[in-house]
Structure formats: C-alpha cells, structure tokens
Amino acid sequence: MPDSAPQPPTAREEIWARLAARAADPASRGVRGKLGRDPNRFARLSASGAGLVLDLSRTALDEALLEDLLALAEAADLIGGLKRQMRGEMVNATERRAALHTALRAPDGAGIRAETPDGWQDASALIERERNRLRAFVQALHEGAITTASGVPFAAVLNLGIGGSDLGPAMATEALAAIRPRLAARFVGNVDGHGLAATLAGLDAARTLVLVASKSFTTQETMANARAVRGWLAGAIGEEGAARHLVALTANPAAAEAFGIAPDRIFAFGEWVGGRYSLWSSIGAAIALARGWDAFAGLLAGAEAMDRHAVTARPRRNLPLLLALTHTWHATFCGHRAYACLPYDSRLARLPAWLQQLEMESNGKRVDEAGRPVPYPTAPVVFGEPGTNAQHSFLQLLHQGTDIVPADIILIARPDHALADNHRILLAHALAQGAALALGRSEAEAEAEARAKGEDLALAPHRTFPGERPSILLHLPRLDPFHLGALLALYEHTVALQAALWRIDAFDQWGVELGKRLAGPLEQALATGDTGGLDPASAGAVRLLGRLG
Ligand code: F6P
Numbered sequence: 001m002p003d004s005a006p007q008p009p010t011a012r013e014e015i016w017a018r019l020a021a022r023a024a025d026p027a028s029r030g031v032r033g034k035l036g037r038d039p040n041r042f043a044r045l046s047a048s049g050a051g052l053v054l055d056l057s058r059t060a061l062d063e064a065l066l067e068d069l070l071a072l073a074e075a076a077d078l079i080g081g082l083k084r085q086m087r088g089e090m091v092n093a094t095e096r097r098a099a100l101h102t103a104l105r106a107p108d109g110a111g112i113r114a115e116t117p118d119g120w121q122d123a124s125a126l127i128e129r130e131r132n133r134l135r136a137f138v139q140a141l142h143e144g145a146i147t148t149a150s151g152v153p154f155a156a157v158l159n160l161g162i163g164g165s166d167l168g169p170a171m172a173t174e175a176l177a178a179i180r181p182r183l184a185a186r187f188v189g190n191v192d193g194h195g196l197a198a199t200l201a202g203l204d205a206a207r208t209l210v211l212v213a214s215k216s217f218t219t220q221e222t223m224a225n226a227r228a229v230r231g232w233l234a235g236a237i238g239e240e241g242a243a244r245h246l247v248a249l250t251a252n253p254a255a256a257e258a259f260g261i262a263p264d265r266i267f268a269f270g271e272w273v274g275g276r277y278s279l280w281s282s283i284g285a286a287i288a289l290a291r292g293w294d295a296f297a298g299l300l301a302g303a304e305a306m307d308r309h310a311v312t313a314r315p316r317r318n319l320p321l322l323l324a325l326t327h328t329w330h331a332t333f334c335g336h337r338a339y340a341c342l343p344y345d346s347r348l349a350r351l352p353a354w355l356q357q358l359e360m361e362s363n364g365k366r367v368d369e370a371g372r373p374v375p376y377p378t379a380p381v382v383f384g385e386p387g388t389n390a391q392h393s394f395l396q397l398l399h400q401g402t403d404i405v406p407a408d409i410i411l412i413a414r415p416d417h418a419l420a421d422n423h424r425i426l427l428a429h430a431l432a433q434g435a436a437l438a439l440g441r442s443e444a445e446a447e448a449e450a451r452a453k454g455e456d457l458a459l460a461p462h463r464t465f466p467g468e469r470p471s472i473l474l475h476l477p478r479l480d481p482f483h484l485g486a487l488l489a490l491y492e493h494t495v496a497l498q499a500a501l502w503r504i505d506a507f508d509q510w511g512v513e514l515g516k517r518l519a520g521p522l523e524q525a526l527a528t529g530d531t532g533g534l535d536p537a538s539a540g541a542v543r544l545l546g547r548l549g
Pocket of ligand 1: 162163164165213214215217218219222275276509512
C-alpha cells in the first residue's frame with residue numbers, strides 16, 4: 001500500500017473516538033443518576049492498594065465507560081510502558097534519559113540499571129551507596145557524633161532549593177509533623193530576599209545546618225541564596241566554621257565541590273532522577289534530618305509498595321491506572337480544564353503545590369514525543385487548599401460556577417490528635433462536599449424549601465446546585481510515612497500514565513527555559529539602566545522600576 005493511502009484506525013484510535021462520542025452525550029457524563037441507581041456503586045467503584053482506598057463512585061464512571069477506558073489503557077499499553085520506565089529504559093526521549101525515581105525506593109540489591117546514550121549503567125549501586133552515606137550522616141548527626149563547628153548539636157536545618165528541590169521535602173516534612181522533630185526545619189526556595197532574610201532572622205547560624213539542594217547546582221535562585229547564606233554563616237562562625245555547616249544534595253557533585261562544599265558532605269544522585277521526582281533521593285535529606293531516618297525509610301517503603309501495586313494489580317483494581325484514566329476522562333474527553341486537590345488535613349497544606357509541579361511541569365505539553373502538536377487537551381490546571389478552608393474561599397465556584405472543576409478529596413481516617421469532635425466534623429465536611437457536588441439541589445427543591453420557610457422564591461435560582469460535578473475520594477488510614485509515600489507515588493504514576501495516553505514526554509521541562517534566558521539581559525538592564533535591545537514593554541518596565549526604585 002502506498003504511504004499516502006488512508007490507514008485504518010488503530011484500536012487505540014477507535015476507542016479514543018468512542019470515548020469522545022461518549023463525552024458528547026450528557027447522560028454519559030452524568031453522576032447523580034448513576035449514584036442514585038446502584039446501591040453497590042461504592043463497592044464496585046472503589047479499589048485499594050498500598051493501604052490507600054480510591055473511591056470513584058462520585059464520577060460518571062459506569063460499566064460501559066470503565067470498559068472503554070480500560071480498553072484504551074490496554075491499547076496504549078500503559079502498564080507495559082510503566083514497566084519499561086521502572087526497568088530503566090530511556091523514557092525521557094527529548095533529554096535521552098531514564099526516569100528512575102522508582103529505583104530510589106527499591107530495596108538494597110534490586111540491581112536496577114539505567115539506559116543512557118552510552119549504554120546501560122548500574123543505577124542501584126549509586127543509589128545504595130548514597131542512601132547508606134546519607135543514613136550514616138543523619139544518624140551520626142542525631143546521635144551527636146556530627147556537631148556544629150563549636151562542637152554542640154545542630155538545632156535546625158535550612159534547605160535551600162527550588163521547585164522539586166524544595167516542594168517535595170518541604171511538603172513531606174510538614175505532612176509528617178506528628179513525628180517528634182529531631183531538628184527544626186526551614187525551607188527557602190525563592191530568590192526573593194524577604195523570605196530569606198525573615199528565615200535567617202529566626203535562625204542561629206551557630207546551630208544551623210544548611211542544605212544546598214539542587215540537582216543541577218546551577219539554578220540561579222538557589223545559588224544566589226547559597227552564596228548569601230554562606231556569607232551569613234561565615235559572618236557568625238568564620239569561613240572554616242561555615243564549611244562544617246554546609247551540605248550539598250545534587251546530581252552535579254563537581255559543581256558542589258567547586259562551590260566549596262567538602263566531598264564528604266556531598267550526597268549525590270543520578271541524572272535519571274527528575275527534579276520533581278527527587279524527594280526520594282538525597283534531596284529528601286531535610287525530611288530525614290527533621291523527622292528521623294525511620295520516617296524517611298517509611299516514606300520510601302510506602303512508595304515502593306505503590307510501585308509494586310502499579311505494575312501487578314489487575315487493571316480494574318489498579319489505583320494509578322484508574323486515577324489516570326478518570327483524570328484523563330475529565331481533562332481531555334470532557335474538557336474540564338482544571339481540577340482541585342483538596343486534602344482534608346492541614347498537614348498536607350503543601351500537597352497541592354507539590355502536585356502542581358508534578359502534574360503541570362510534567363504534562364503541560366503541546367507537542368508529542370516526536371514534536372508534532374497534539375490534537376487534544378493535555379494537563380489541566382491543578383490548584384488546591386486544605387479543607388475545610390477551601391470551602392470558605394473557592395468552593396463556591398465548584399458548586400455553582402459555569403465551569404465544571406472536578407476535585408480530588410483526600411481524607412485521613414485516624415488523626416494524630418485527641419480532638420475527636422474536630423476530626424468528625426472535618427470528615428463530615430469532606431464527605432458533604434463530594435455529595436453536594438454530585439447530587440446538587442434542584443430549583444424545585446430550593447423553591448419548596450423557600451415556600452416552607454416563607455422565604456422569597458426569587459432566591460431559588462441562587463440556592464440551586466446543578467450537581468453532576470465529579471469528585472474522587474482518596475482515603476488514607478493515617479498520615480504516616482508509609483501512607484504518605486504511597487499517596488505521592490500514586491500521583492507520580494498517575495501523571496506518567498496520563499503522559500503515555502497523550503504520547504507526551506512527562507520527564508522534560510523545556511517550557512522553563514525561555515524565561516530563564518530572558519532574565520539575563522533584563523538583570524543587566526536593571527543594573528545599568530541600558531534598555532537597548534529590549535522589547536518596548538520590557539524597556540518601559542525597566543525604566544519605570546529605575547524611577548520608582
Ligand atoms: O526550572 C525548573 C526546574 O528545573 C525544576 O524542574 C526543578 O525542580 C527546579 O528547576 C530546580 O532545579 P535544580 O534542582 O537543578 O536546582
């Protein structure tokens with residue numbers, strides 16, 4: 001057959017078209033009717049893995065839709081792709097790298113290798129060596145064998161890093177707040193001096209260990225902060241003392257050494273760990289220092305349990321697969337261009353920020369792996385806040401706005417406090433949001449209630465909730481290291497599986513480059529006042545800042 005002859009649609013294309021047709025039918029997208037009809041819906045549409053329960057009963061899923069979605073997963077060989085990723089194949093095509101964050105949580109002796117342009121490398125050897133070095137360092141520091149320059153125990157750890165070198169460790173350290181702190185932990189990502197100055201003002205340089213966390217060890221913000229903090233340390237305890245307070249967490253040990261960090265204080269990881277997937281590497285040192293090595297090990301164990309689940313559970317019971325398919329149904333087929341992450345636990349306050357980078361930096365792409373524009377919408381906007389706070393700010397729009405914004409609602413069954421009433425109220429609100437979004441309240445109901453109360457009937461449309469708005473519930477028995485690790489790994493796999501559906505590269509981030517490049521000449525213009533070569537808007541802003549500043 002000549003090349004130009006029309007090709008029959010592939011199985012994947014056929015199923016894709018079927019799903020698109022379903023999405024065009026309002027009945028297929030409906031939630032309320034399905035919830036009302038089937039008393040076994042919760043049991044049929046929830047699945048468990050690595051201690052987590054995923055409940056999809058408040059989405060539009062029914063048997064026919066689920067079958068089509070699972071058929072799409074099979075046609076796209078999603079789990080096969082995940083296995084190839086976890087085997088160390090060069091799945092990051094544009095950067096010609098593996099994506100082996102899963103190897104970081106594999107037990108010793110896993111023997112995982114990473115494919116590189118020069119052949120296969122032993123990834124496990126590097127991982128195990130550095131994990132053992134970090135454990136020894138953390139434990140020695142906790143036991144008092146590693147001390148400050150003046151020989152007293154460290155009291156605080158300051159992590160300087162941005163993006164994945166900040167969000168993961170900061171989020172996990174805060175999430176594990178129930179564990180007695182071994183050291184106070186502070187995180188500074190932004191180059192904004194207000195944040196750094198305020199943080200340093202609350203720390204004693206003589207008792208603070210500073211982690212310079214940067215995969216590349218070239219990120220401008222982190223390096224500017226590292227230089228400022230080195231000066232702060234040296235001012236308090238001298239140059240030599242400062243050197244004993246500095247640690248590097250990086251995939252570029254040579255740059256860390258050139259910066260003046262002693263080789264025995266540099267904890268490395270491989271190039272095949274993406275920044276937003278790096279909290280499992282030495283980048284997670286702040287978690288171990290603040291919450292203890294056992295907590296960090298528990299986090300790795302939970303993630304590893306989810307890794308195993310992801311590649312062994314049958315499709316109908318596979319949490320990452322079901323979550324990826326449901327998110328894709330919402331984002332791509334139904335065109336819901338945002339979703340909310342609503343953890344009902346204030347210790348997960350930074351989870352939405354971590355998830356934003358994970359999902360939007362991974363899958364905010366408009367061309368496929370071969371560079372061709374993709375003809376469908378990819379990653380939605382992710383945002384969120386802990387409940388119930390979110391209810392009192394933006395959930396109005398989710399209930400009554402003109403757009404449908406699905407939500408992931410995360411519940412922790414057992415709290416780490418003794419305020420039972422508070423916890424019951426919290427859980428009730430989480431469940432109520434899911435019910436209100438799905439079931440809504442008709443105008444007739446609103447009118448009947450107004451009539452019964454003798455209230456103005458004109459308010460009925462304002463008190464009407466259309467419902468039919470999907471939400472996904474995720475249950476954790478406790479917010480402990482194991483279940484937190486499983487939750488984070490669940491989202492990592494979900495993002496990777498969605499990328500495979502969209503045929504995009506989840507592991508590159510070319511979209512961050514242009515802004516970085518443009519900042520150079522602008523910084524120069526701000527320093528000199530010379531706006532030559534700048535576009536008119538930038539030149540105007542530089543001149544204005546010069547006048548105002
Ligand atoms: O600019 C984006 C990014 O590369 C993220 O992907 C990464 O997490 C962050 O910057 C920090 O990078 P690094 O760890 O190399 O300092």
